Amino acid sequence: MAPPSKKASNLAVRIASALVLIPVVLVAAYFGHPWFDALVILFAAVMAWEWARIAGRRRNPDDPSPGARLQVSDWASAGLLSVGIVLAALLIDRFPDIFPLGIPGWELILIGAVIAVLVTGPKHRLRALWFGLGILYVAVPSMAILWVRDDPVTGQGIELLAWILALVIVTDTGAYAAGRSIGGPRLAPAISPNKTWAGLFGGMVSAAIVGFIAGLWLDLSSPWKLMILSGGLAVIEQIGDLLESAFKRRFGVKDSSHIIPGHGGVLDRVDGLLAVSVAVAALDYFGEGSVLSWL
Structure with a gap:
């Protein structure tokens, strides 16, 4: 019997880490x-x-790159x-x-x-x-x-956070799936060579679907609004990913650390979440209430 491949072993480690x-x-x-x-x-x-x-x-003074x-x-x-x-x-x-x-x-x-x-x-x-x-x-x-x-305004903080976490996860998953299956032009080859425009749109569609489902789950009067907002936030999520990639590339680093087995560092896993959290908090602040209260 052939030994398990390195890729399959790494996938198992990633899944185990996520399950914990x-x-x-x-x-x-x-x-x-x-x-x-x-x-x-x-x-x-x-x-x-x-x-x-x-x-x-x-x-490194011996390497000008x-x-x-x-x-x-x-x-x-x-x-x-x-x-x-x-x-x-x-x-x-x-x-x-x-x-x-x-x-x-x-x-x-x-x-x-x-x-x-x-x-x-x-x-x-x-x-x-x-x-x-x-x-x-x-x-x-x-x-x-x-x-x-x-979220002291509506008391729906856990619902709001659940929506954000789901949005970030499906955006990354949808972007990866669409990028691998469709391919096509690169989104930002100088920063992240593996990201494609197809992946970006795949992430936006996936996030929009989650937004619509969340709108129905939360019994919003117009779940379409949350669907549109979710698709827009998927772009913010991908920008957050690119910003962290640009920072690491600037200093010649692939992973921020190896603290999470199979996943790299914490920065590697939450870069998109950081960007979306700031965007939603800003919407809450300037909208004078939770996003869910005025959609």
């Missing part, structure tokens, strides 16, 4: 505060570490600082009874990003800007998804 992680996320999301808060804050700390690990890689970076660099102190700032901002914002500082989380994130640049500047020079940007990239979406789960 998905129930944990769903249970924490269902119970909400403080369990979901703790899980998101933990993931945010890991993402801050992954970002600093990538951004701290120095250019843009993606050439040395494997070992001096990112550890900047990484610890980034993790500490992200943890402090989110903990103070989400647990004011334990950490009664009285400063809004958004201000803490901005202050923390500036502090990271100033502290790492003397050693890392212009690269210090990447550490500040990483704090914003990680902490703002993390706070946004916690905001979405709270």
Whole structure:
């Protein structure tokens, strides 16, 4: 009997990891505060570490190509600082009874990003800007998804979060399936050679279907509106994926880490979710109420 192929073995590891992680996320999301808060804050700390690990890689002087970076660099102190700032901002914002500082989380994130640049500047020079940007990239979406789960206006935070998670999952799945089966012109070959326009449209159609089903499930007066919004958010999800791919390509990295067996790092798995969470939180804020309350 022939031994199992490396691809089949890797797929088995990916499935096993997903079977462990998905129930944990769903249970924490269902119970909400403080369990979901703790899980998101933990993931945010890991993402801050992954970002600093990538951004701290120095250019290889023997290789002039843009993606050439040395494997070992001096990112550890900047990484610890980034993790500490992200943890402090989110903990103070989400647990004011334990950490009664009285400063809004958004201000803490901005202050923390500036502090990271100033502290790492003397050693890392212009690269210090990447550490500040990483704090914003990680902490703002993390706070946004916690905001979405709270949803004090309609009390439908769990429904809103379930829709977002389903949208992100089916967008990635639909994009992958359409891209592999249809192929065609590349969407952004300089950033992600495997993404195609067919994949983008496949993701949009898949997300739109999920949006319509969610609209029926939530008994919305016009599920078509949620279907259209879901298709648009699929574009945001793919943009989030491309942004993270561009960041990794800039520093010559394939995976943000190897913390999730078969999947790479946390940043690799939630890049689209980060973008969609910010978009939905912005719609909630500027629409003066939950998305579900005005659709």
